[in-house]
Amino acid sequence: MLGRGGAEATAAGPVDLARGRALYEENCSSCHGSELQGQPDWQSPGPDGRLPAPPHDETGHTWHHPDTVLFDYTKLGGNALMAQQGVDFDSGMPGFGDILTDRQIRDVLAFIRSTWPERIRDIQADRTLAQDGAG
Numbered sequence: 001m002l003g004r005g006g007a008e009a010t011a012a013g014p015v016d017l018a019r020g021r022a023l024y025e026e027n028c029s030s031c032h033g034s035e036l037q038g039q040p041d042w043q044s045p046g047p048d049g050r051l052p053a054p055p056h057d058e059t060g061h062t063w064h065h066p067d068t069v070l071f072d073y074t075k076l077g078g079n080a081l082m083a084q085q086g087v088d089f090d091s092g093m094p095g096f097g098d099i100l101t102d103r104q105i106r107d108v109l110a111f112i113r114s115t116w117p118e119r120i121r122d123i124q125a126d127r128t129l130a131q132d133g134a135g
Helices: 017-027 067-076 078-084 102-114 118-134
Strands: 007-010 013-016
Touching: 013 017, 013 102, 017 102, 067 078, 067 102, 067 118
Parallel strands: none
Antiparallel strands: 007 013
């Protein structure tokens, strides 16, 4: 839920959308695009066998995942998270846990969520609640 001054409240506490936007530009936009548009042909593996960076806007699949998956994927990186789940997957997504704090990762994810239409935010929030309830 968005609050005053561009802050969003999450289970982990308030986040800063302006800082999230700045961190996204600095750390994510080179792959995922300055408009969150992702790389061309993001659903088809490139010559190296890896999928290009997907969009983080409503046209991608980011919103299909609950918050914990998005957080862990960002913090650990795709290969490490998938390996924890017993999946051999060659992801181009690096882990940012040594670069960004947990709060900064939450800020980036809150910024990304803030760009989605309300209907998409609601669906993603329901998925997060469903997973949290299943844990």
